[in-house]
Amino acid sequence: MLSAADLAALWLTLKLATTVTLLLFVLGTPVAWWLARSRSRWRHPLSALVALPLVLPPTVLGFYLLVAFGPHGPIGTLTQALGIGLLSFTFPGLVIASMLYSMPFVIQPLRNAFEAIGERPLEVAATLRAGPLDRFVSVALPLSRRGFVTAGVLGFAHTVGEFGVVLMIGGNIPQSTRVVSVQIFDHVEALQYGQAHALAGGLMVFSFLVLLAVYGTQPRLRSF
């Protein structure tokens, strides 16, 4: 039912979504923490910047990334100088583009979770001799567990579902940048509705099951 090309596209999609989600956890957590805690006047501009991919059409983001990654763009010039070559139409380029595109879906839930903790548990930890990093690891992280689950699921699912940015920046190269959403598009264009159904239906069931698992296993909000 699924062709080798379909399976390759599926594998690439999972690889991309996993990489993007993990990288966004690493880079997004400090940003979300800063946004949740800081009283700096740069907080609002940064919040707006982080939320920008929510409102921009993916083609706008993809277009500017394509220009930036290109031989005369700032990032393209840099990557060429470093001997990496150009990022457009490569998997790393796709990862960077997807990170920007999915960023608000990871940072926003983390920020909400950090804000929901409030100052008090951290102050309590401070009076119990926990330093700043210790407080973050031993109190803030476990208390915002739900936020991390939500952020991970949304970031992953959103990356799986992206189409516009991928098409603009990655094109349609098998094994390298052809993800499931693009593969489905190809099937439809070639009037291969049966294969399109198999992939699209599979994706739908997968997404539903992931969300069901999240909602089913999350403990109800505890009162404390």
Added chain:
Amino acid sequence: MDEAIHVRLPLRHTGFALDLDLALPTRGISALYGPSGSGKTSCLRAIAGLDRVANGYVAIGEEVWQDESRPVFVPAHRRAVGYVFQEPSLFAHLSVRENLDYGHRRAGRPTGIDPPGIVEMLGIGTLLDRRPQALSGGERQRVAIARALMSQPRLLLLDEPLAALDSARKAEILPYLARLHDTLAVPAIYVSHALEEVAQLADHLVLLGDGQRVQSGPLAPMLARLDLAAAFRDDPGVVVATTVAAHDDTDHLSRLDFPGGQLFVARRPEPSGHRLRYRIHARDVSLTLRKPEATSILNVMRAKVTGRAETDTPAYLLVRLQAGDTLLLARISRRSWQSLQLASGVEVWVQIKSAALLG
């Protein structure tokens, strides 16, 4: 070596200025008493290092925690304080046992404290494997107190630990706090706007009033000061520290001695030598010029009038008396003051109608 707790805090908020300059004893419980908004909590937070007050100075003994003239500011996690917040603030993701261990472990599992003893003293032995969510408000606050003690603080800070509880829960915790006071060597600062709690627990009283004048001193003389009576307006009275002296099983009475007199109360279960704190309300004290011969009142003693003050009600006066080393307050009518021709230095007989046991 200077072993006192020194706090100098120029507290400034919008429409609020308070220059605190306190030297508190390193023994017993010091109460910060005053209405809400008088800067009590700000003071505790600054002592703990949770807030940095400009130009503040905080030192305990020879250990300086904040001195902006040098400048020194030790962050909260490097100060050996135990802080109990107004609302029970247990870590929701940890069990009671893990909550207790949190500060204990970070303080390097100090050997100077007795964890099972603390658990026993606060009566939380059966709660150790429970989650904070499964505890009552009173139980949570007891765990929070134990958790603070487990880190072997040099100073325990209690920010209205009973304020968020209903009166039944308060009554449940007060005895534990009293035990804490009797068994622990660690000094404590107890913030409260409830005079009853202060009278029961404190040894030293700091009065934060509406004005900027901060009064500070040992509890009993502070409570008997006429110039401060306005601060205790709703319920003036004194606290006497008594010792159980004898029991009379025929009449079911116990005799309690205090410096300057004795009290007879309904038979106490405590053995001789046990210390009990009683509060004598000014409204329960009456005065006579001659020794009352035929009276139903048991507690009658000689005292000297040492002053008087107005009360909220023009009909009544507050009279200060000295019985031996103990100060008493009596609320009598202005007419009585005149008809008995009372004045400072006059010897009178004091009748105490009742005394309320404080824990």
